[in-house]
Every structure is written in C-alpha cells, then in structure tokens.
Amino acid sequence: MAKDTFVEQIADIDTDFPQWYTDVVVKTKLVDYGPVKGTMVIRPYGYAIWENIRRELDGRFKAAGIENAYFPLLIPMSFMTKEAEHVEGFAPEVAVVTHAGGEKLAEPLVIRPTSETIIGSMYGKWIQSYRDLPVLMNQWANVMRWEKTTRPFLRTSEFLWQEGHTVHASEEEAMEETLKMLAVYEEFARTCLAMPVLTGRKTEKEKFAGAVATFGMEAMMHDGKSLQAGTTHYLGQNFAKAFGIQFLDKDGALKYGYTTSFGVSTRLIGALIMTHGDKRGLVMPPVVAPVQAVIVPIASQKAGVLEACRDLKQKLAAAGVRVVLDESENSPGWKFNEWEMKGVPVRIELGPRDLEAGKCMMARRDTLEKGEYALDAAVQSVQALLKEISENMYASAKARMEKRIVRAASLEELLAGVEGGNFVRAGWCGCRACEDKVKEFAQATARVLDGENTSETCVVCGKKAESTVIFARAY
RNA sequence: UGAGGUGUAGCGCAGUUUGGUAGCGCGCUUGGUUAGGGACCAAGAGGUCGUGGGUUCAAGUCCCGUCACCUCAACCA
Numbered sequence: 001m002a003k004d005t006f007v008e009q010i011a012d013i014d015t016d017f018p019q020w021y022t023d024v025v026v027k028t029k030l031v032d033y034g035p036v037k038g039t040m041v042i043r044p045y046g047y048a049i050w051e052n053i054r055r056e057l058d059g060r061f062k063a064a065g066i067e068n069a070y071f072p073l074l075i076p077m078s079f080m081t082k083e084a085e086h087v088e089g090f091a092p093e094v095a096v097v098t099h100a101g102g103e104k105l106a107e108p109l110v111i112r113p114t115s116e117t118i119i120g121s122m123y124g125k126w127i128q129s130y131r132d133l134p135v136l137m138n139q140w141a142n143v144m145r146w147e148k149t150t151r152p153f154l155r156t157s158e159f160l161w162q163e164g165h166t167v168h169a170s171e172e173e174a175m176e177e178t179l180k181m182l183a184v185y186e187e188f189a190r191t192c193l194a195m196p197v198l199t200g201r202k203t204e205k206e207k208f209a210g211a212v213a214t215f216g217m218e219a220m221m222h223d224g225k226s227l228q229a230g231t232t233h234y235l236g237q238n239f240a241k242a243f244g245i246q247f248l249d250k251d252g253a254l255k256y257g258y259t260t261s262f263g264v265s266t267r268l269i270g271a272l273i274m275t276h277g278d279k280r281g282l283v284m285p286p287v288v289a290p291v292q293a294v295i296v297p298i299a300s301q302k303a304g305v306l307e308a309c310r311d312l313k314q315k316l317a318a319a320g321v322r323v324v325l326d327e328s329e330n331s332p333g334w335k336f337n338e339w340e341m342k343g344v345p346v347r348i349e350l351g352p353r354d355l356e357a358g359k360c361m362m363a364r365r366d367t368l369e370k371g372e373y374a375l376d377a378a379v380q381s382v383q384a385l386l387k388e389i390s391e392n393m394y395a396s397a398k399a400r401m402e403k404r405i406v407r408a409a410s411l412e413e414l415l416a417g418v419e420g421g422n423f424v425r426a427g428w429c430g431c432r433a434c435e436d437k438v439k440e441f442a443q444a445t446a447r448v449l450d451g452e453n454t455s456e457t458c459v460v461c462g463k464k465a466e467s468t469v470i471f472a473r474a475y
Numbered sequence: 476u477g478a479g480g481u482g483u484a485g486c487g488c489a490g491u492u493u494g495g496u497a498g499c500g501c502g503c504u505u506g507g508u509u510a511g512g513g514a515c516c517a518a519g520a521g522g523u524c525g526u527g528g529g530u531u532c533a534a535g536u537c538c539c540g541u542c543a544c545c546u547c548a549a550c551c552a
Contacts, residue, residue: 018488037543037544063520089552090552092550092551093551145551147549147550147551148549148550148551149551155551160531187486202552206552207552208552211552214552216552228552231552233552296511299500299509299510299511301509302509302510302512330510330513331509331512331513332510332512332513332515333510333513333514334509334510334512334513334514335512335513336511336512337512337513338513340512348546349511351510351511352512354513361511362519
C-alpha cells in the first residue's frame with residue numbers, strides 16, 4: 001500500500017496534535033471548508049454528531065422546564081450598544097450588515113454573535129408581573145463571530161449552538177439556575193460524550209462581556225491544552241436594566257429581573273474528537289456516535305453471508321442501535337481501517353466460518369480488542385458493549401486528566417507544568433496583575449477557580465491566596 | 476499589523492536552480508481475478524500550471540505587478 005494512506009499519514013504526525021486533528025476531521029469527511037474564510041461546511045457524518053448532541057441536551061432542557069424558541073438573526077446596532085461591557089467585548093468580532101434592498105440602511109444590523117440583547121428586548125415587552133416569572137427559554141441557532149484565526153469546530157466564524165436565556169425574580173434563584181445548568185452540562189459531558197470536565201467559576205478577566213459571574217466547564221485535550229467546552233452566566237440585572245425587563249412584584253414594587261444565559265456549541269464536536277482521538281483517527285463516544293455499530297461481511301460472495309448480515313442489521317436497528325452494513329466492494333481490511341478512522345465503537349465481522357459456528361467477531365474501537373460472540377445473542381452483546389465502551393472511555397479519559405493535574409508553588413513550576421502538557425493547580429491572590437503575569441510568563445490562563453477557601457499563597461506575589469486556580473494553556 | 480512560506484488534475488506533491496511535447500502517487504471510470512487488517516492485472520478519463528502584464532523563436536520555469544491561502548507572533552467569553 002502506498003505511503004500516503006490516511007492511517008500512515010496520521011501516525012507520522014502523531015506528535016503534532018493540532019495538525020492531526022485538522023487532518024482527521026477533514027479526511028473522515030466531517031467537514032469541508034466554506035467559501036468564506038473561517039467558515040466550514042459540516043458534512044452529514046459530522047452533522048449527525050451534532051444532531052445526537054442536540055437530542056440529548058434538548059431532553060435535559062425539557063426536563064428542567066426550558067422551552068425552545070427562536071429569535072432574529074439580525075440585531076439592530078442600537079440594541080448591542082445598550083449594555084456597555086457587552087458591546088465593548090463583542091465589537092471587534094461582529095459582522096455588520098450595512099446595505100439591504102439595494103440601499104444603505106439607516107441603522108446597521110449586526111449579525112448575532114450571541115442573543116442576549118435581542119432576547120432581552122423581547123423579554124422587556126413580555127414580562128409584566130412576578131406571575132410571568134421565571135422565563136426559561138432556549139434557542140438552537142447559528143451565530144457569527146469574525147475571528148482573526150480559525151480552526152475547524154474549535155473556532156469558526158460561523159457556528160451552531162444552543163443559547164439558553166432565563167429571567168428570575170431574585171438573585172438567589174438566578175444564581176441557582178446558573179449553577180444548575182452548569183451541572184446539567186457536566187452530567188451531559190460525562191454520560192453522553194464520555195468526557196471528563198473541570199467546572200467552576202471564571203476569573204473577572206475571563207468572564208463573559210456583560211456578566212456578573214461566568215462559570216465554565218473545561219476539558220483536557222490529548223496534548224494537555226484546555227478547551228472551554230461550555231459556559232453559564234449569571235448576568236445580574238445588567239441586561240434587565242439595559243432592556244427594561246421589569247415586573248410588578250407581590251409587594252407592589254416595580255423591580256428589575258435577574259437574568260442568566262448559558263450555551264454550548266459545535267465546539268463540543270471538536271472537544272470530543274480531541275479528547276478521545278488516537279493515532280488511528282476518531283473514537284466516537286457511543287451515545288452520540290453517528291454510527292454505533294458497523295457490520296463488515298467477509299467473503300460476501302459466498303452463499304448466505306450477505307443474507308445473515310442483513311438479518312443481523314435489521315435486528316440491531318429494531319433494538320435501536322444505529323447500525324450500518326458495509327456492502328461496498330472494498331476489501332475487508334480497507335473497511336476495517338475506514339470505519340476505525342471514523343471512530344465507530346463496535347465493528348462486527350461476519351463470514352462463512354462464523355456462520356457455520358453460529359458466531360461473529362466483534363471489535364471495540366476504544367481498546368481495539370477483538371472477540372468471538374454468539375450470533376443469536378449479538379444484539380444484547382452489542383448493547384452491553386456500547387455501554388461498557390462509554391464507561392471505559394470516560395474512566396480512562398478521567399484517569400488521564402487527573403494524572404496531569406499538578407501543583408505549583410512558583411511561576412517556574414507553573415511554567416514547567418504547562419510545558420509538560422499539564423493543568424496546574426496553584427494559589428492566587430485574586431488580583432489582575434498576578435493573573436496577567438502568569439499569562440506573560442507561562443502563556444497560561446486561569447481556566448477555572450477551584451475552591452474559594454484556601455490556606456495557600458499566591459503563585460506570583462506570595463500573598464495569602466484568595467482561591468485555588470487551575471491554570472492551563474488553552475485553545 | 477510584523478516575519479516567513481505556499482499556489483501545477485478531486486487530494487497530496489515533483490518539475491522552476493540551467494526556458495524546449497504537462498509528470499508521479501492516491502482517488503475516480505470500465506472489465507476481470509480476489510476477500511478474516513488498507514488486494515492484483517489491464518485499459519481509460521481528468522490540468523488555459525492562482526491571476527494580469529513583460530522578456531523570448533519558445534515561459535510552469537526568467538522579470539514586474541496583483542490576488543488568495545498557510546505558519547509563527549499579535550489579537551481572541
């Protein structure tokens with residue numbers, strides 16, 4: 001076989017993880033590049049991952065009483081400028097529509113980079129009374145941020161996401177909602193993506209433009225860098241005041257509501273690829289895998305083989321397994337590698353020898369182990385295997401992450417830690433100057449605050465630490 | 476914005492130094508033989524060499540301009 005097969009190329013560049021990542025997502029046909037810089041076209045196999053993520057998350061939102069709605073793509077410029085910090089934070093990266101209908105517009109329209117402002121303006125009209133609260137809504141949409149550098153899935157100029165927006169009568173209730181959704185994200189990442197995350201509050205420097213407090217979940221990629229995989233924001237009354245979200249309370253007083261927002265995006269696809277991928281390609285977590293099992297017939301021209309494969313496929317599909325039967329003309333070896341690269345959790349091999357023995361071979365993608373299974377119990381075996389793979393993927397990713405969280409008592413130790421591909425836990429006095437110093441010295445940022453009560457000292461200035469921080473280099 | 480690099484077939488590249496018929500691998504098409512870890516044989520299709528101008532008998536190759544993209548730096552919930 002020639003040198004430039006996918007697997008060999010990937011193995012060759014295994015040391016350079018971002019390059020590996022780009023190659024894999026393109027070669028497994030998850031995406032193509034769009035005509036506008038930094039845009040991507042998500043191909044069906046990649047989009048199927050998103051649909052599965054969406055289905056799982058949507059169920060969790062519904063269970064939390066959140067309804068789906070949809071708000072406009074274009075936001076009047078004047079809406080954006082109503083909240084001072086918000087406009088300052090997003091101004092550099094918004095795309096603006098200045099012309100429409102063949103004429104210059106009196107007021108430019110911003111293509112939403114996020115929808116706090118337009119949703120806030122509607123909430124201002126809808127909410128009158130404490131009886132209207134809480135308002136719990138979510139929208140599935142595309143947003144655009146004109147980034148200077150882009151990377152498939154992790155940072156694209158247009159991306160798909162969900163953004164939840166809620167309004168509450170009290171500060172306590174809004175904060176509770178913010179933390180509740182953070183917990184929903186963590187549980188979703190664990191059970192559906194098999195992805196361990198660190199959750200916690202963000203520093204002032206890293207928080208969302210316009211928020212009072214931001215909380216995030218951070219995932220560790222194979223190369224030790226951190227990826228912000230989701231955030232929830234407690235917005236206080238900042239947006240309520242900017243958009244007149246007021247209600248008449250039980251005591252007869254007119255009060256401003258307290259709002260929250262939270263979101264995860266197609267970046268999650270990048271996160272799961274980079275958490276689980278190995279040098280053979282993708283390793284899909286079973287719950288969101290577009291294809292959970294693939295059947296590869298062996299010597300399919302022999303009598304009975306294809307029939308048996310089709311029969312098995314039907315039984316698996318009836319049991320709710322997302323299954324594909326690869327009837328293409330390629331050789332079995334080619335199919336093995338192809339589906340392995342696409343990360344399909346379970347591969348079933350079925351040939352004449354198996355049929356005679358009433359058995360089939362199954363190989364699992366996470367450990368690459370292969371074993372014999374009884375053909376008449378294949379459906380149960382696949383279901384059990386999928387569950388086990390999901391749990392094993394989470395456990396091994398978690399063990400990998402925990403092994404690479406190190407402590408640092410000095411800037412030098414912190415630098416050595418992040419250079420070795422670790423998350424570094426260290427004390428921090430809470431001041432911006434020390435946070436900036438870490439960035440300058442170690443090219444690492446504070447990912448999450450981890451424990452507010454600590455007896456440690458600040459890794460930079462040596463004063464009493466206000467909190468412990470996880471520092472890491474980040475995507 | 477600073478520095479460097481690349482544009483040649485769907486993809487990856489050679490050819491440019493020294494100007495002389497447009498090449499290689501993969502992929503694709505057709506037919507056949509194969510089949511438990513990326514099979515083999517044979518025959519094919521596919522390119523105004525990013526773009527505009529110049530030099531020359533002759534330009535992928537030399538000269539000038541221009542556009543796009545990539546990497547690093549910077550920037551970036």
